[in-house]
């Protein structure tokens with residue numbers, strides 16, 4: 001079946017076409033193997049707990065919150081975050097502005113098309129280049145620190161539409177950065193650090209205070225044949241952790257094992273999904289794990305998601321925290337910067353090997369064994 005024609009040169013380079021007029025999923029966007037593992041709802045049934053953990057930051061006993069977080073981070077590498085105090089209006093304003101951005105004429109989005117080797121811009125996320133098939137989504141990536149410069153590429157006149165868009169993105173950035181910093185301390189507590197150790201620890205302070213943020217806007221248009229297409233193919237995020245704002249339309253799925261199945265994360269209004277990344281697994285010496293996840297599409301409704309990727313600055317060497325390494329043992333991973341990790345991950349995907357496993361330091365007289373099997 002022929003694909004509908006791309007709407008512009010950058011759209012063609014990005015692999016996009018006019019989703020709105022598609023009556024079928026064309027071959028270019030059809031993914032084999034999507035149903036190799038069943039998709040299940042997030043519920044606990046006899047003998048199997050598929051209920052995605054919920055962490056409530058609001059007002060409970062801090063030790064109990066830290067315990068809930070530790071369990072979620074160890075067993076799932078992901079959870080739903082509630083009681084975070086971010087006003088509901090932020091998500092509503094984000095949805096409105098993102099829908100407006102993606103509804104702009106292709107020529108406006110074209111100007112911001114991501115060029116090869118660049119991180120920022122409109123287009124396919126970096127890992128998409130590994131696949132021969134295209135995903136059922138439009139995306140826009142930008143460093144949260146450069147919102148005003150970035151979006152002058154789209155709105156050349158810098159007028160009211162541009163200003164309103166930037167204000168809303170900046171509001172989200174402020175809220176997410178403050179929440180991310182709070183959450184970092186709860187993660188430290190979940191690792192067993194006391195409040196005094198968290199306050200006095202130089203590495204802990206550096207991690208919290210130098211956090212960098214990248215935002216990625218995803219639009220998953222409703223799809224005429226949702227079971228044949230994928231919104232975002234399965235992957236792990238590479239940074240520390242990702243705060244995901246999502247429309248009240250489920251789509252995010254987490255891979256669970258024994259038996260392998262995709263658990264659909266609920267999307268209650270106001271909750272953020274949190275997904276741990278590879279560098280957090282390394283930082284916690286393998287105790288907290290990154291989550292293999294994907295986004296499926298919906299037959300009736302568009303879905304928007306905004307992952308807010310938190311990680312170290314590019315020049316920071318990330319190494320296992322002393323608090324996470326058992327007494328008398330050596331760290332399980334060698335130190336690595338985020339850009340270096342991305343290069344290792346790029347090579348590892350070519351070799352069909354796990355990037356984290358390539359950074360593992362073999363235990364004296366043992367084999368390590370903190371990296372789960374490659375997905």
Ligand SMILES: C=C1C[C@]23C[C@@]1(O)CC[C@H]2[C@@]12CCC[C@@](C)(C(=O)O1)[C@H]2[C@@H]3C(=O)O
Nearest residue numbers: 119125126127141214216235237238239309
């Ligand atoms: C900070 C980043 C995380 C990310 C790579 C990026 O530089 C910007 C886009 C992010 C994203 C979004 C879609 C999935 C993903 C794997 C990708 O290719 O681009 C993630 C990257 C990541 O977490 O490694």
Ligand SMILES: O=C(O)CCC(=O)C(=O)O
Nearest residue numbers: 216218244252295305307
């Ligand atoms: O859409 C989602 O819920 C997940 C998005 C995601 O995983 C990503 O952009 O890295």
Ligand SMILES: [Fe+2]
Nearest residue numbers: 236237293307
């Ligand atoms: Fe992701």
